[in-house]
Amino acid sequence: MAARAGKAEMEPESLYNLLQLPKAVGRPAEEELPQGEKKKYLPPTSRGDPKFEELQKVLMDWINAKLLPEHIVVRSLEEDIFDGLILHHLFQTLTGLRLDVEEMALTVPNQRRKLEAVLEAVNRSLQAEDQPLKWSMDAIFNKDLLATLHLLVALAKRFQPDLPLPTNVQVEVITMESTKSGLKSEKSVEQLTECSTDKDLATNDVFDELFKLAPEKVSAVKEAIVNFVNQKLDRLGLSVQNLDTQFADGVLLLLLIGQLEGFFLHLKEFYLTPTCPAEMLHNVTLALELLKDEGLLSYPISPEDIVNKDTKSTLRVLYSLFRKHKLKENADSTPRGSPN
Numbered sequence: 001m002a003a004r005a006g007k008a009e010m011e012p013e014s015l016y017n018l019l020q021l022p023k024a025v026g027r028p029a030e031e032e033l034p035q036g037e038k039k040k041y042l043p044p045t046s047r048g049d050p051k052f053e054e055l056q057k058v059l060m061d062w063i064n065a066k067l068l069p070e071h072i073v074v075r076s077l078e079e080d081i082f083d084g085l086i087l088h089h090l091f092q093t094l095t096g097l098r099l100d101v102e103e104m105a106l107t108v109p110n111q112r113r114k115l116e117a118v119l120e121a122v123n124r125s126l127q128a129e130d131q132p133l134k135w136s137m138d139a140i141f142n143k144d145l146l147a148t149l150h151l152l153v154a155l156a157k158r159f160q161p162d163l164p165l166p167t168n169v170q171v172e173v174i175t176m177e178s179t180k181s182g183l184k185s186e187k188s189v190e191q192l193t194e195c196s197t198d199k200d201l202a203t204n205d206v207f208d209e210l211f212k213l214a215p216e217k218v219s220a221v222k223e224a225i226v227n228f229v230n231q232k233l234d235r236l237g238l239s240v241q242n243l244d245t246q247f248a249d250g251v252l253l254l255l256l257i258g259q260l261e262g263f264f265l266h267l268k269e270f271y272l273t274p275t276c277p278a279e280m281l282h283n284v285t286l287a288l289e290l291l292k293d294e295g296l297l298s299y300p301i302s303p304e305d306i307v308n309k310d311t312k313s314t315l316r317v318l319y320s321l322f323r324k325h326k327l328k329e330n331a332d333s334t335p336r337g338s339p340n
Contacts, residue, residue: 034178035178035179035180036178036179037177037178038175038176038177038178039175039176040144040146040173040174040175040176041173041174041175041176042145042146042171042173042174043172043174045172046171046172046173049171051166051168051169052169052171052192054166054169055149055153055165055166055169055192055193056077056149058163058164058165058166059077059149059152059153059156059165060074060075060077062156062160062163063086063090063152066090066093066094067086067089067090067093070089070093072086072089074086077145077148077149077152078143078145078148079143081140081148081152082115082140082141082142082143082148083105083111083114083115083141084101084105084111084114084115084117084118084119085104085105085114087115087118087119087122087140088101088114088118090155091118091121091122091125091155094155094159094160095125095159097121097125099117099118099121101114101117101118102114111141112137112141115137115140115141116137119135119137119140122151122155125158126154126155126158134146134147134150134151135147135148135150135151146171146173146190146192149192150192153165153192153193165193166193167193167194168191168193168194169191169192169193170189170190170191170192171189171190171192172187172188172189172190172212172213173187173188173189173190174186174187175188187213189209189212189213207312207315207316207319208312211312218311221315222243222311222315224322225243225315225318225319225322226240226241226243228322228325228326229243229252229256229318232256232259232260232325233252233255233256233259235259236255236259238252238255240252243311243314243315243318244309244311244314245309247306247314247317247318248280248284248306248307248308248309249271249274249279249280249283249284249307250270250271250274250280250281250282250283250284250285250286250287250306250307251270251271251272251273251274251283253283253284253287253306253317254270254283254286254287254290256321257287257290257291257321260321260324260325261290261294263290269286270282270283270286271283277307280307281303281304281307284303284306284307285303287317288301288303288306288317291317291320291321296320296321296324297317297320301313301316301317
């Protein structure tokens with residue numbers, strides 16, 4: 001294998017700092033906000049997220065199926081829900097309750113009154129009046145897609161719990177605030193559906209947010225981990241130059257675990273020179289099992305993701321080793337008396 005480049009090793013504190021997410025981002029639009037007000041924006045990357053699009057499609061299909069007998073068709077959640085008409089029909093279909101509101105509201109004041117009355121009934125039915133709501137009459141009426149989705153997800157969970165909503169749907173949101181000193185912006189991740197399985201919950205970790213909110217830091221994190229790995233593999237005369245590809249067959253991963261955890265792996269237990277995906281998968285599966293046995297993986301990782309060179313999964317595995325052994329080294333090397 002190629003000789004390791006002599007780069008200075010990055011201190012672990014620097015890596016932890018890199019895993020912190022940015023507090024603010026640039027302004028997404030030139031629209032002025034009245035002082036003291038906040039507004040959320042969905043950047044194009046969020047709108048184009050496959051799971052976000054899937055959630056909208058599932059909800060639209062559900063609404064259209066419920067309202068099919070009334071010949072009502074929803075084509076856009078943003079454009080079709082805001083005036084209360086479809087929400088009115090959906091609520092009556094789901095609950096069997098009749099609301100004393102006008103059927104067709106054509107003027108803006110009438111539409112707002114109708115939407116307000118329908119939302120009051122919806123909130124009572126959801127038993128959500130005393131809870132912080134993720135939607136409001138103004139947000140729905142102003143075609144706020146996030147607020148609309150939160151409302152529809154709550155209705156689906158209450159009245160159609162078996163609806164197969166995609167799990168762990170989260171999107172990056174930019175919040176703009178107008179202050180005396182000017183506009184301030186902040187990035188955050190908004191959760192739209194729950195993590196319904198341990199796997200979904202586990203994968204919602206710092207690396208998900210790192211890749212989504214601070215992709216410019218990924219290369220620095222990779223470099224820090226590669227430096228740590230090469231320090232350990234140097235004893236075997238091995239080195240890593242490309243984190244994305246060199247762990248895919250599981251060989252270096254097994255040797256690294258053996259060095260750090262004190263395992264002796266017999267050559268009969270794994271393939272030293274795997275020649276096919278099945279042998280690579282065997283190696284990676286064995287490595288992950290060893291890490292689980294040592295309590296180092298707090299979330300499940302698919303061995304197929306490692307074999308398929310998924311950077312995020314590879315980083316999660318290597319960081320679990322980094323976190324344990326680099327911290328231990330720092331504790332062991334803390335100066336006592338005069339510094340070295």
